[in-house]
Amino acid sequence: MKKIIAFFSSFILIVFLLIINFDYEKSSIVENNITDYKIFIDAGHGGMDPGTYSGNIFEKELNLKIAKKLGDIFIQNNCFIYFSRTEDYDLSKEDSYNHKIDDLKKRAEMINFINPDLLISLHLNSLIDNSVFGPMVYYRYNDGISKQYAVSIQNYLNKLTGLEKIIHSEKYYLFMKTKVPAVLIECGFLSNQAERKKLCEEKYQQSIVEAIYQGVRMAKV
Structure with a gap:
């Protein structure tokens, strides 16, 4: 007993x-309460700057499609959204000596003027080694808040892909010329045939933006 x-x-x-x-x-x-957050979404490249490409698939076009979808999901969740561009153009002057730098300078000026709670810059990757694939997140060098957003976003992107990518700290132009928490997301590799096909699919683009949104919402900031 x-x-x-x-x-x-x-x-x-x-x-x-x-x-x-x-x-x-x-x-x-x-959960990170992001209601009324100001989010600046930067669709990388544009206009005469195509970014990376494969055949007739251009980074600048996919960046913009993903950016618009990302903006939609944030708007649906009561955030204020700002875009560096909403069509296929760059921000440089026609007679600019260096279009790339002029374009980036204008983007940085916009970001500093708006002073958002978070900058999200969207890009696509490419390597000679076409076996590499998967989204990768970069954050402003030596910035703790940016790092927390990067950790959370990468975590949700890894859940989407089943990979174990790690975040990277960088001194990109937009990071160093702005004063807000910032991440740059390489949404995948155009150099990888399988991922390139997925990146062109509306459904997969939506999966990416949902992962990014969840990463922002759940970031420990």
Whole structure:
């Protein structure tokens, strides 16, 4: 009889500890309230700058499609959205000596004027090694808040792809010439045939933006 009582006492204790642990884990998942956040979405390249490409598939076009979808999901969740561009153009002057730098300078000026809560710059990658694939997230060098957004976004993108990509700290022009939390997301590799095909699909583009949105929403900032 004592053995039975001891068994049930141990069983009840284990169940009690499991409940406590479950409640703790659930409470540790804290959602970042992004209502009324100002999000600046930068669709990389544009106009005379196509970015990377494969055949007739241009980075600048896919960046813009993904950017618009990302804007939609943030707007649906009560955020204020700003775009560096909404069509196929760059921001440089026609008579600019260096269109690339002029374009980036104008983007940085827009971002600093708006002063958003977060800058998200969207790009696509390419390598000679066409076996490499998967989204990668970069963040402003030596900035803790940017890093937290990058960690969370990369985590959700990894859940989407099943990969274990890690974040990278960089000193990109837009990072160094602006003063807001910032991430740059390489949404995939055009050099990889399978991923290139997926990146052209509306459904996969939507999956990417949903992962990015969840990453922002769940970032520990």
